[in-house]
Amino acid sequence: MSRLLAPLTRAVTYTRWLHLLVGAIIALVCGFVYPGFTRPGYGQWVLMLLIPVPLLMAAAVIPVVRRAEGLQARLMLFPGAHARVEGGSGSREAGVSVAPSASWRDRGRTAVWLVLRLWAGCAVAFVTGQLMALALELVDATSGGPAEAESLIPVPGHGWAYALLVPVPPLVLLGVVALAGRLMVSAALGLLGPTAAERLAALEERTEQLLERNRIARELHDSIGHALTVAVVQAGAARAAADPAFTDRALDAIEETGRAALEDLERVLLVLRESEQPASRRPTLTEADRLLDSARASGAEVDAEVLGALDTVPGPVSREGYRILQEALTNVLRHSGTVPIRVAVTVDDARLWLDVRNPLPTGAPVNGRGSGGGSGSGLRGIRERAALLGGRARTGPDEGQWRVHVELPLG
The missing domain is CATH 3.30.565.10 (Histidine kinase-like ATPase, C-terminal domain)
Structure with missing residues (x-):
């Protein structure tokens, strides 16, 4: 039980949550322009995920974008020494690079990272909204007031027993956030990690x-x-x-x-x-x-x-x-x-x-x-x-x- 609750007490869980939500901002901005937020359908939600992709791929061509993404990942995805991970021989090496893109391979990895961050951020933002809405509906059902939030999971009727279920959506949300954060850490190490040339340069310096x-x-x-x-x-x-x-x-x-x-x-x-x-x-x-x-x-x-x-x-x-x-x-x-x-x-x-x-x-x-x-x-x-x-x-x-x-x- 302590291992399950440990992520709830770690600050890095919430910085990772913020990092994921920030990744969805560009989709929200594009959504305001087109197709708009006047009761969009499922097709329009899909467009919101696809329209920013060309913009992100164009941004990935700029070398300094990789440095900016690396710095954000170090500060928000990693605890303590940030992007420091144990190497294979027990040494500590940089897990996330902060060097600008030096090749088209670097630019391609940066583009994949930006798109992945967009989609993961939108998914976490959607889950966050739905579970918080469900928690509010459970509160309304407990107090007998009118339901003001809308979630995909309906809450039938009213009753004090719903008070026992109110903590469940936030806990589930934190569990999802912790899991999504771990997955983003693995993706960051793979897509923003040092290239072979950077590892060789670091080894030579060492x-x-x-x-x-x-x-x-x-x-x-x-x-x-x-x-x-x-x-x-x-x-x-x-x-x-x-x-x-x-x-x-x-x-x-x-x-x-x-x-x-x-x-x-x-x-x-x-x-x-x-x-x-x-x-x-x-x-x-x-x-x-x-x-x-x-x-x-x-x-x-x-x-x-x-x-x-x-x-x-x-x-x-x-x-x-x-x-x-x-x-x-x-x-x-x-x-x-x-x-x-x-x-x-x-x-x-x-x-x-x-x-x-x-x-x-x-x-x-x-x-x-x-x-x-x-x-x-x-x-x-x-x-x-x-x-x-x-x-x-x-x-x-x-x-x-x-x-x-x-x-x-x-x-």
Whole structure:
């Protein structure tokens, strides 16, 4: 019983009712002009349903009409988030499009929708009038007064027993309205729903958003993770050394690394806030010296070799290469400590090679997990960055050393 009465308490039932009745207005306007409302016959009622059809089909050719119908459907046919429905994969996607007609197929679907809305509105308006008239006749029969309303269902005689039947027509009317509203929702999803091109565009936009989120997550992981790792290693080394000069150098390294991390964080936050202010520039491989100096300041012995001109590397490749090198050095400091590190950067006409090696700690597992370079999101981020640029990355033990080898195309 509660499920049957639930539509009566929902506002969307009445907005759908209004939406249906509005669809019948054009038929009423045409009816005033021809054939008129002076006791029309059944044939004239049929004309009232057919005369507006050419006008509606002509209106459907105008692209903006589809947008107007979509907006009305969203606001009046759908509850809560309006035209939001559950997709097949559990995602939420737009159930009703608000884009103008972009093809003749869209115009045809809009025309069918307008005609369907006209006829459904007239049917609901007719049922509404008949059932309300019947309710008034039952009231008159209960009070013994003269019947002032005319319905297709006659009410014979008078009597107080008719009072028990007075609520029946309104309840039946609300049930009809609820059912008609559900049917119109299904029709709206089919006729005003997004086209294949609109769904593809929405999917591409969603994919771009996910890629941007993943990129931002990698940026924060690499930048903040590197800064915190350097700070922890520097602080521990300074405490162990108990040397004022070393402590000063350690504090300088922590300050420089922290400042760079704050710049990266500010840039990412500007992107997330969609600020109109330009975000700060992302570092490139031409600034790799500060990564190497930071690792050296942490106590690690870094032997770096650069072959080729880093300033000729394209911007996207250079920026991702910087982050890959940053993550590789961070992994060494985090998992192996201040061990000797061998860094080789090679640039030719077609490719960029990054190679980072460090000794595995004594007793480290063969697979290197948790020792030489970790196996979590950092290494996965390195592989993802390389794959997005059309390159490849190999990470793992290699002849007693932990090796990160990345190859990126420059084209």
